[in-house]
Amino acid sequence: MWLPLLIKRLNHVDMQKQGLQLTAEEIYNVNNASLKDAIVQFGGFCTGEFISKEGLLLTNHHCGYDAIAANSTPQDDILKNGWWAMTREQEKKNEGLFVDILVRMEDVTGQVLQGITPQTPEQERSKLVAERSKSLADAAKNNGQYVSYVRDFFNGNEFYMFVYERFSDVRLVGTPPESIGKFGGDTDNWMWPRHTGDFSMFRVYMAPDGKPATYSEKNVPYRPKHHLPISMSPVKEGDFSMVFGFPGRTTRFMTGAGLGMAVEQSNPSRIKLRERRLALMKEAMDASPADRLKLASEYASISNYYKYFIGQNEGIKRMKTLDKKAAEEKAFQAWADANADRKALYGNVLTDINASYAGQRSYNLSTIYRSEAALAAQLMAHAYQYTPLYNFLKEGNADKTKQQQLLNGYKEMNAEFYKNYVPSSDQRIFAELMQMYYNDVPKAQHGDIFKDLTSKHKGDFKKWAAEVYSKSLLSSEAKANAFLANPSLKVLESDPAFKVMRAVQVNYQQNILPKMTEYNAALARANRLFVAGLREMQPNRVFYPDANSTLRLTYGTVKDYEPRDGVQYKYYTTLAGLAEKEDPTNPEFIVPAKLMELYRQKDYGRYGQNGELRVGFITNNDITGGNSGSPVINGRGELIGLAFDGNWEAMTGDLVFDPEYKRCINVDIKYVLFVMDKFAGAGHLVNEMTLVDNGNPNTQFNPSLNDVKMDGKMEIETADSEIKIKKKGNETKIKKETKKKKNS
Template sequence: MTKKFFSLLLVAVLGLTNLAKADEGMWLPLLVKRLNHVDMQKKGLQLTAEEIYDINNASLKDAIVQFGGFCTGEFISKEGLLLTNHHCGYDAIASRSTPQADYLKNGFWAMSRDKELGNPGLFVDILVRMEDVTPKVLEGITAQTPEADRMKLVSERMKALATEAKGSENYVTYVRDFFAGNEFYLFVYERYSDVRLVGAPPSSIGKFGGDTDNWMWPRQTGDFSLFRVYADANNKPAAYSPNNKPYQPKKHLPVNLGGVEEGDFSMVFGFPGRTQRFMTSEGLKLAVETSNPARVKLRGKRLEILKEDMDKSDAVRLKYASEYASVSNYHKYFQGQNAGVKRMKTVEGKIENEAKYNQWASADAGRNASYGTVLADINKGYADQKEYTLSQVYLSEAALAPAAAKFALNFVPLQKALKENKADDIKKATDAIKAASKEYFEGFNVPTDEKLFAAMYQMYYNDVPKSQHPDIFKTVETKYKGDWKKFAAEAYKKTFLTSEEKLNAFLAKPTLKVLENDLIFKTINSVYTNYTGNINPKLMTARTSMDKATRLYVAGLREMQTDKTFYPDANSTLRLSYGTVRDYEPRDGVHYSHYTTAQGILEKEDPKDEEFIVPQKLIDLIKAKDYGRYANKEGELPVNFISDNDITGGNSGSPVINGRGELIGLAFDGNWEAMSGDLVYDLDYKRCINVDARYVLFIIDKFAGAGHLVNEMTLVNQPSPNAATSAAASAAAVTSEVKTEVKVKDDKIKTKTKKEKKKKK
């Protein structure tokens, strides 16, 4: 090997080592300038920190919205056109569908603005600003402040700061705690509630692969939908009105047609829901040994019942489509989470780190006084919770699974008002029930719900310790001989909760006797009363005792590891993660490319399997290679790609942005090998699965014929920035015909020459 060759190879290795290092962290955009900007520039970012987050001038944060409170969306035109996932818009699409106009099955495209469909109850929140209010919240609070006093002061100040920020504006404001209560940030949003459906591909595209491909790579899923946000004449929030105008965002994302290559910079900007990466080993064990298996068991049975009835009727299928998708998503997720924790030996790793923490704390008298017992206190809290964990899981996953039981909880305030005979409270309670009843009856099928009721409560009865059973279970034991099917049949036959007519008749003249004798209300009221009176107080006692210990534990970790920049757990606030487009090797002998193409759709196509049906028009376009301007330089139509961005639930619909601030894709999933991501970040395997922006545009334009929507976007056609390109290019010229494999010790990534990877594809 010549010196020149060795030098060039070393340059390439150094460049690729930087490329291959995954970037853990969901960062607050407010702090990017101080914490992340230099590192982001090294990876290919060409924006200033102010172009990412600025409260005085338009920045990327103005193009990002929280969609419905559970997903993310982004503006892609100056006319308020909003892009998010198909599964994020799923409920809106299903709600507007009928057996005669089945938008889930056939797709929907508004060919003019007047055809766009309103969605009552759907909203988007646009961030105005965020602010570190930690000094204000913790003013005067010291280590000597009694915990009860601290909790009271913190709660009062958080509410006061949110109220002050709201002022006279129509803002949504709140203060959230970070690092287990060590820091506090204020968030101010504008909420827009006129959000209209503009376009959605058929589920055979938007959900291609179904449950089989869910959380898996490789994928060929067009998981996107389009909405438009409307505002009043002053561009401010307003209720739905035909007089409203398309919202004019301060910033919208240009859409990049140049595509992505491995090593390209990628940034995901969105609202990740919840992570628990500071959780201790005992918390992990409780999740993987108790909570997760119970959730998988209950959701599996629930899916079985729903699927049986959905397959028999299109009307039932549309009623339960959104619920089925949601239940199924996390049914598989909890299985994957357990598998990931086991594979990574996460519990063992936590135990090892906790031993180091205790050693560090005990090495200094001051540290020992502050942190010496915190892990023991936390672990005791988990031990105290364990006895009641199944009761908690079965309340949410079983008792509230039947729609009638969940809806019946709305009658608890009415029960109280009837007991106290307060006319104003009775009217207030009945009005609230009427308001909630419309959505309830729209997504409710009596025979299906009865089956769910019988099955879920039977499992609750069998699996939760008898000492924690509600009183209603004794009634079923004695009067119905433990036959939950028999009990459910009588309950659903006699209840006033199965039709609008019966419900309205009751609400016209509500009486305490009729309410308390209704078997469905009687059941959920018994469960609810038992849980709030007997179970939850014990859980809260255990958790309250852990709060201080957890806060101190996290503070100690940050003090112990002064060379590490910490990021807070996700909590549904705006964050960004950054990294690179990147392939991976999930197991020995298997290599996954960083992208998939339309050819994979034809390879998976199966007209006998509903998850892999492909519309004939799409088949024809792919076979003819009629991709137009959306093909890559090899003439392929890219469909999905992967990056090592750190994401979690809530990031669905988040834009994937290149170094120039252009949209290159849409995040929609994580990968099976890193399903433990909410508990621990997997440096080697963590991948974010994204819809390529070119496939989104191809479906809108070539498949749907809705090119007018593409025309209102700002399109850019140039390659995305790649920080490693210049370093690797010179070495590639010398080694292009040489079979080379370089092992990078730190993150175990194998890099191969372009020629070798091409063969694998």
């Protein structure tokens, strides 16, 4: 996950050896157009890319999901049915949605750390770093023209400033139906082979003078300095690939003590709690078809991260990561002890790190069980959502308008919540998970959570759960809305469900969080010194910083893999595989009738190859959360796909990179175009893009003859031929004359 600013110095030669044909300046350049100008941070949580000179923007379906849902109505459910703007006027505005376009990044380490030494007291250091970072960022904003911030790298050893232009008029242009954009649902998440058309399309608008502006009918499409041309060439195994985007968070410099806590304590606890929760839900789903439908989505979501934690643990064990960390730390300690100055600076670093993690371990179960057990039941999670109303009532706020807005929001939330609420199943989950909390979390860290259990119900978790679920005002939509008609702080505070939730929260905030914060502060200093020492110890090694939601580039190749003995996964999937997964009884695997008809007829148009249509492909690029929607780019700088997921066999990615199994799952750009053009009839948007074949613009792809309205004749000149088209009535005559090829 390399910083584009440093590509020329650190990576360009290696990238060329693997197949890159671009210069370093064509990838990142402050003064001239480059690839970085086509990449945006979408909504602050995903990545998107420009694919036309008219501000057309591509990202994942799951990144655009909220905007698509917000533009859906019961009468026009575009989330379910899909939708495409056939004119610019039809494009839908999105309140609050924005994109950030990088203007520049700058190394400001010297300014931030000036005069700071290893001997500077930690509190003073933190204060100086915060003040200087803010001052630099504020100055770069140029009186509000830009969005700017300073981020730390290598655990606080380096600092870089990022300056963006923020555009807040981002309009929805189109989305496939959910049955394409979310095909496979949570069941297929993190799994390969994959057949998900995970994409959606937006357009960025600007003021007529070219500056960012809020929504206005007078705004015009943004004209990016660079947009990505789209490759129509087949993706082949071994092809160079790079992913440009905004990966969220990794902690790959974590020591063995931290990894040990994850593998031995955190993940097993999460697996244990989710396993029981899933089993209870499964019982309810098997007993009632109606409850199965209500719980299906939540079940799949819980199962998703259940798989993730299992995969992460298996990967760390398979890679023998703890053994490798132990060897690295032994070498580090020997290196530090071999020199008096190094020993003074780095000699106690690992001891301090181990002490911090030992402290964290003693409170770690309280942190995990709070979210995975105490607040896991639907009723507890719903009670937690009433916290803003509780705060409003407690403050005695007299703003009636604000109160009514708040109450209206709760009524809408209630309608959505109770639609899929199964009280009998949830009551069992509450009783059993709270008993697991009681048994597993140290008693001294319980606080007042179990006060009613012990005083009123003599330790009987089933009786306690029965009272909470029968007497809570949140136990039904009717009771909840009756409360909202006349809200009272006293009533809310005494509600049994809200009272349990508040006890959990207060205990965590007063007794657990301060301790974890204390250990984290000590850990931050020790980790900073450890990373500084590692880099000093290995001066010839090229290090990359952990991800922190800043623009990064990762490069690799299109590559298949063997997940286990005797199994070979091909590097691409096709529409035939999607058809094989079709299950009309399962919402996650419904296939639209028109898509099936196109498949049966093999009507793939210009997007198929050798009688098949590719849906997805995999590369060994290094991605994590935040990379969703990132462009996958070939060696010529052309778009070949969109990254949208990682594979289950390499769930270690946030903690350690797995060079053997790590795969980036991408939707093939030609499947995106096929769905837009052949399935949805939005070929006019394809015509807006720059389609290329083997690096050369070829107008036989853009536009298609079916889309050309013409009389008389038209001549098209391509890289190696001249095409003459004559149209008279219903007859079209095409003549292709080969030209003499020029030297490149």
